[in-house]
Amino acid sequence: MAPARQSALKTSRQRSVSAVSRLSERSVQSTTSDFLDAKLSELESDLDYIRCVRDGLNEARQAEVIAHEEFQRRIYPFLQAFRASSQTIHVAKRQRRLIIEDVDENVDTKHQPIEGPVDQGLLERAYRDVMIPRVLSASAKQKFNQSAFKEKVHNYYGVNERCAPGYSWCHVFHQVLPEKYVKAAYLVPRSMTAKKISHLFGVEDGVLADPQNDKSKNENIVGYKNNAYIKLKSIDGKALEFITNNRPRQRYLYFCFIIAYLNAKSQGANDAVAKKVEATRFWPSGGEYLDRSTLVTLARCVSGSELPESLKDNTFDSGDNSTRDADAGTVLGADVRDACSASYLAGQN
Incomplete structure (x- = not known):
């Protein structure tokens, strides 16, 4: 130093x-x-x-x-x-x-x-x-009931009205699938309570994006439709399709995207990732979703790198670049790294 x-x-x-x-x-x-x-x-x-x-x-x-x-x-x-x-x-x-x-x-x-x-x-x-x-x-982390959570998600997005018992709607593949193949997941890790992320959020439709830009995974098979296998490259950038007018909040989708990007950087993704993000307007929807100063600290703690300027377009300035905001970003950094590690271990089992 x-x-x-x-x-x-x-x-x-x-x-x-x-x-x-x-x-x-x-x-x-x-x-x-x-x-x-x-x-x-x-x-x-x-x-x-x-x-x-x-x-x-x-x-x-x-x-x-x-x-x-x-x-x-x-x-x-x-x-x-x-x-x-x-x-x-x-x-x-x-x-x-x-x-x-x-x-x-x-x-x-x-x-x-x-x-x-x-x-x-x-x-x-x-x-x-x-x-x-x-x-x-x-x-302490509260016990999580996956079945009850999935039922609430189904009710909110009108899945139960569209699908027969035992089946679910996949917003990515735009088709009805057996329920066991569709999982309801939090956009914001459950370990982050509303109080923890209050600094970050200050208080519609989305698209899929692959912030890792890992071409070696483009051929990975992620599904099956019309008697043919679906590869990852076929859904990259594809719009989600909803049954009703209910949508996930854009700020949570954006946060999910940011975390995916930071996780890719923390795993040692090469400079091509940042260059692609900086060269294009990666996030299509306008809106000021996250507190800039807290997000900058979060990015440094998770990835050890600065957040690209292009990803600061959808942030707001609270006007208080204080120690409190930096502290919130530091605590969130620990939470995000724990969540990413838990997700990686779950994928290995």
Whole structure:
């Protein structure tokens, strides 16, 4: 990393270490509220350090000081750590009063002497016992009922009215198929709650696109129609066909396209991908779908590269290029990479 960035990292790390030191040196007379404030200060210092690492790695990647693979390997643990600390801070601030009450109760039940200073080790263990289940609960993935979700999708798009029981409508192939061959899928990964993507979206018809532009897959067989096999190249750029007037929201289709592009870049797709996207107006529908500053950070965290200017056409400027937007992009970066990894593993099984 550049000397200026190394100096910034050193300063940031010293602040983080100082925060930990201050926490350990808290007066035994400190209240649980004081202890929680010190914990939050420590976590905020950790976030500052990770922000500095994130920016340094991005600078090194753009300057080609480190290779693509090295960037991917080094940044991912920091994205996960950033998300974990962010979740803990959010829970601690939102449930502050209840957390303090529960920590005090835990201390009492662990045989803390009625009189005398609070054992800081005891306070630390009580805090940990209270926070761990809360953070896990806040970040837990809810069970997903594929059948119930598919039924809702069918009802919304009028599939149940068009198809006999046991069959479904394929919007890609424009034909009725046995239900087992058609899967309902989220355009936005389920792990991303509405709260997580609120910064990105700020608050019709689509077309298929192949952002990877991987010609080696053009001959892959993806279906069967009229006694003939359907190859991937025959549906690239093909318009989706709907039964009713209901359509997926364009902003979600655009987000799905962006994630496919970033995933291709993260997998080491060559420069031909970016050149094709930059040379053409890849997304045919007009609209300001995603927050620009959050999306730029997301792109850097997922792919280690800048978002092509052509893909910024469908973004809006919130006028607040703040740390908060960059933080949202960093957390989403961890979510997207997790979702892409899960999707890849599912495809291998």
